[in-house]
Amino acid sequence: RKEVEQDPGPFNVPEGATVAFNCTYSNSASQSFFWYRQDCRKEPKLLMSVYSSGNEDGRFTAQLNRASQYISLLIRDSKLSDSATYLCVVKDGNQFYFGTGTSLTVIP
Amino acid sequence: EAQVTQNPRYLITVTGKKLTVTCSQNMNHEYMSWYRQDPGLGLRQIYYSMNVEVTDKGDVPEGYKVSRKEKRNFPLILESPSPNQTSLYFCASSLGAGKGYTEAFFGQGTRLTVV
Numbered sequence: 001r002k003e004v005e006q007d008p009g010p011f012n013v014p015e016g017a018t019v020a021f022n023c024t025y026s027n028s029a030s031q032s033f034f035w036y037r038q039d040c041r042k043e044p045k046l047l048m049s050v051y052s053s054g055n056e057d058g059r060f061t062a063q064l065n066r067a068s069q070y071i072s073l074l075i076r077d078s079k080l081s082d083s084a085t086y087l088c089v090v091k092d093g094n095q096f097y098f099g100t101g102t103s104l105t106v107i108p
Numbered sequence: 109e110a111q112v113t114q115n116p117r118y119l120i121t122v123t124g125k126k127l128t129v130t131c132s133q134n135m136n137h138e139y140m141s142w143y144r145q146d147p148g149l150g151l152r153q154i155y156y157s158m159n160v161e162v163t164d165k166g167d168v169p170e171g172y173k174v175s176r177k178e179k180r181n182f183p184l185i186l187e188s189p190s191p192n193q194t195s196l197y198f199c200a201s202s203l204g205a206g207k208g209y210t211e212a213f214f215g216q217g218t219r220l221t222v223v
Contacts, residue, residue, distance in 0.1 A: 032209050043198055043214035044151070087151075089212070094139050094158055094204055096212050100150035
């Protein structure tokens with residue numbers, strides 16, 4: 001069983017739409033959670049950390065459900081520039097575990 | 109500027125010719141790791157290091173070596189590259205465990221082609 005699982009998509013949405021990505025993780029003792037964004041052939045970059053109480057950064061909202069071992073990312077009012085692959089990342093101790101990524105294309 | 113620097117960015121080589129991909133970070137991070145990324149498989153960890161002279165295998169270590177003689181550098185060595193090692197490689201660094209909610213920082217990637 002993979003440590004981190006996410007729907008690979010692709011998600012094709014019109015500009016202005018709201019889109020949600022979900023991710024599940026297998027280790028209930030996992031300590032830290034992140035969403036990374038990766039543009040084509042470039043390095044992953046931190047989009048936002050995911051805290052137990054949920055957190056928001058502009059149009060992006062991340063939520064963590066420890067009981068269900070589930071992480072989500074909500075993007076409101078999608079922009080063309082949001083087109084990328086979104087990686088769910090879980091940290092256990094020193095180790096990072098990556099989902100395979102969810103591809104998002106925002107269409108004009 | 110805080111960064112992780114990999115070199116080279118692009119490399120085409122022939123089967124069996126030893127090569128080294130360098131990785132350096134200027135953030136005084138204890139933890140460094142190497143990943144390869146292949147279509148449909150996501151990021152897979154090759155090796156990691158929790159501090160100087162401490163290295164360990166990740167999920168796909170076969171055909172690779174690493175060393176950590178200094179805190180800032182973590183080179184990846186392919187002693188005898190083969191075509192199945194053609195991939196996009198990323199180096200990453202992070203503060204160690206117990207240091208709070210600390211993210212991984214990635215280098216810009218090395219696209220390796222072995223012919």
